[in-house]
Amino acid sequence: MLLVKNVSKVYDNKKKAVDNLSLEIKKGEIIGFIGPNGAGKTTTIRMITGIIAPTQGTIEINGIDISKEPVGAKKNFTFVPDHPTIFDAVKGIDYLNFIADIHEVPIQQRKERIERFTKAFQIYDALTQTINSYSHGMKQKLLVSGALLPNPNLFILDEPMVGLDPHSAKILKDIMRDHCQKGGTVFFSSHVLEVVENLCHRVAIIHRGKLIACDTLENIKKNSTATLEEIFLEMTKDE
């Protein structure tokens, strides 16, 4: 579903933010992407989603090279960024219908999905209000609902748990699990290691731009009884 091959990103000809990173994610998997601040998570996600171009390497989504066929590749995923900008002056429902229009979601399906996701996130009753009246968490839930509307093959999220209360975080985790059980794929970055530990089939760890692990939790733990947090801190500690 997602194939990242030998990808590097150098900013301003000097800062190597991502260094020869390769990653393959299969259909039906949930992958958690973790790493210390500044490790290169957002840069990697911005390259995967076609927002910035890699300095080197290739990225394929469902077999389509995003640098060669950006429109075709982008039909296969949706994305929730870490610092989203959202049209503040429109109503929540108008935003969702706009997203559904872009992705050509049929009327009946969009109605059913809008109700399902926004009721689960408890923002359904606020949909007739303009977005500038929403709290940060409500905006995040609206964005996630919008990204789920097209029922994407691949669902990419950068730090999705930030600003969500425990109830909403639980709903998002259930939605991610459900999406994968139905054959979808989820790739998300997080600093919340418990979420990654409980939710993901595999964990990818990036440190100083290099992918230092990408495996099941069992394999990463190698029979130890340590938690993901303990392993993460050990693997990414400064010598």
Ligand SMILES: Nc1ncnc2c1ncn2[C@@H]1O[C@H](COP(=O)(O)OP(=O)(O)OP(=O)(O)O)[C@@H](O)[C@H]1O
């Ligand atoms: N536009 C940019 N221009 C120059 N350097 C950048 C740019 N964006 C990111 N960087 C640098 O690239 C490195 C990786 O940043 P990135 O935002 O990808 O890390 P991250 O793992 O997402 O960090 P965090 O967990 O703090 O969000 C950092 O050293 C950062 O300062």
